[in-house]
Amino acid sequence: MSTNCVRNSLGRLVPREIRGLGAVEPFSGPYARLDGSFIWTASPVSRRVPTISANKVVSSLRAAIERSGLQNGMTISFHHHLRNGDAIVSLVLSELEKMGYRDLTLAPSSLGDSHDCVADAIKKGLVTRLNTSGVRGEVGKAISNGYLESPAIIRSHGGRARAIEEGSLKIDVAFLGAPACDRLGNMTGVIGNTACGSLGYAMVDARYASHVIAITDNLVDYPLSPRISIPQYLVDQVVVVDSIGDPSKIATGATRITRDPLQLYIAELAFKVIKASGYLKNDCSFQTGGGGPSLAVARYVRDYMKSNSIKGSYCIGGITGYMADMLKEGLFRTLFDVQSFDAAVIDSIAHNPNHVEADASWYANPFNKGCLVNDLDVVVLAALDVDIDFNVDVLTGHDGILRGASGGHSDTAAGAKLALITIPSMRNGVPSIRERVQTIVTPGETIDVIVTERGIAVNPRREDLIARLKDSGLPIKNIHQLKKDIEAITGIPEEISFQNEIVGIVEYRDGTIIDSIRKV
């Protein structure tokens, strides 16, 4: 594999050809294809036209699979809106195994803690290729240990939408979990015992897959109300099962703000950077995640906007109940919800017309005619590691094993005017600022500020920001100095040794290859 590799513009050795994907281009800059000259062609979708009187509700999952025309070697997809409660992936893989399928490409929008069954499917040869945004647990180990026949392809949320629309990721059969569905296939995630909120990722699959199977445990009277997230004309079959997932792990309560003093302190520093940057003003747009210090940053932003009577434009991304409260308070005009992070958003998304269910392409596909991330003012992001060039790794842990998700990281960083990383300076005694990160997911050119509890580094490319933060009283440090200060406590860890074999590639949002992941 390494003989057919080339160094991309970040100096990373990446393959020129990938089985199942064909020839690929090396990364050559985050905006290389966004200068107005690049021509992009969306792929036409071929589908079998059903008979006019077809009954979509089938008696069993097996019958639905048989009717879908799925064959060995084809590509199947899933969404990850059911979070850690998802039972659809294991249900379908188990049925496919019983039916004797082999050599499938699995292309979920992401995989989480409930998907260790995928590792078994890989080891048994049921799944031989994997396209995903993220992996956890046993699946990460299976990939890093080289069990897949072809390298896993890691895409951002925007990159996946692009790949599906252009046909480089061609989905043959999409198995879409539906917390509520009617007999003609209208479905939504905003009601039902297993309500999960937005179906933003699934919308793209439904639109472009050759065959769509809705799987529900809540068949409702036609037509579905109060909301149709994915309309009937995109759905071929409806299967009713006992359960699509564990409600206690899907409908988790409101995500709570961290009480960890270190994370709170990092959040406070991040907020002060945002405030000093000047971007937090009327009509601003904002994105933050649901974990770590992210939600705590949102709390500071909320208090500041309230006390200064600031009214923002929109929030996007993974949406928490906290953001829904900010919408209710009038701090933002609109929430664009691609993925709901907690059940506290359900009421808002179902009843507030300004809480908009947005699909992944609208959210972040760099090649459509204007995705939401392009107009972002501020995004607060997490990271596993960063390096002195501000490159970010959100995929590989300190042991080199895959255990993260690309998500909307590189999409939002590329679009936002201020992309800010919050990261503890060390984890388990290992420093978080490295000479070079193990795996680049988000290029440093798109990251503006790194906030740790031991200092804040501003990307030297952002001279304007450096000038604005100069008199803020914040602990701004050169990134080399910050790295040195942290290493004075932790020491410098030894590099992990990898084998030559490439077990995964990280595709940048524009389809070029930004990095490769090697066998551990």
Next chain:
Amino acid sequence: MSKAFQKHSMRSLLYIPGNNPSMLQNCAIYGADAVIMDLEDSISISEKDSARNLVKHALRDLDFGDMSIIVRVNARDTPYFEQDIEEIIPASPDAIRLPKVDSASDVLAADELISRLEEINGLPKGKIGIQAMLETARAIINVNSIAASSPRLVGLTLGGQDLAADLGIRATKEGYELIYAKSAVIIAAKAFGLQAFDTVFTDVNDPEGLRTQTELSFALGFSGKAAIHPSQVSIINSVYTPDPKELAKAIKIVTAAREAEQKGQGVIAVDGRMVDAPVVSQALRILELARLAGMEVSEL
């Protein structure tokens, strides 16, 4: 201003449980003027030894920058007191916070032990200060003799919860019920050149309540206040941070006073108003707080 002076001027004193390595490692980042590494109430009996060990090594191995380092040992009437002092003093903290001080003899006993250990370990005599915690009604009536007890004493503080329990009253958020005790401690401290520190505000989820109580601490004359969570530090510091206008006026007053002194003038006027010694003294305190807050104060 000398570093030693800065080290002993404390607005915020952050309590850290002595058995938590990560909190000990990170305590210097939150902007507190002092850390109080606790071996007493936040440490269960089974953890006493490991906390003492951890604090001892933290004092030796970690860099705490300009923070003052205080260790709260267990009270004199516990079986841990002597061992705490014997193991902590050689690691040379800036001060020992002595809980449950009821009378001058408690301070003197600790003083004697610390003096002996300073000598054995080759430390400068009197280097390590004592902060006495007054936590009973008896301590409050003895406050003057406690304050006068030893030159090693650098500060007095209250133990709010214990004192309320001893008085048979409920501690409120505002803390008005302890006004007499607080004032008694402040006046005794000032009379003997000591610092006076207010007790903690226990509700970490009520930043506004903390701010209100700290404003009262400041108004009463406390030099600073203890924090039980890092998020409380910036609130305490902000209450002790002078307003820029107030600072500008203080600079004018001190500059005029210095010039008058050089010229041998007695009474001076600033902006048409008479300035005498108490006004200059207040202005100097504002400059000190401004420096602690990192505000720009040209050398005067």
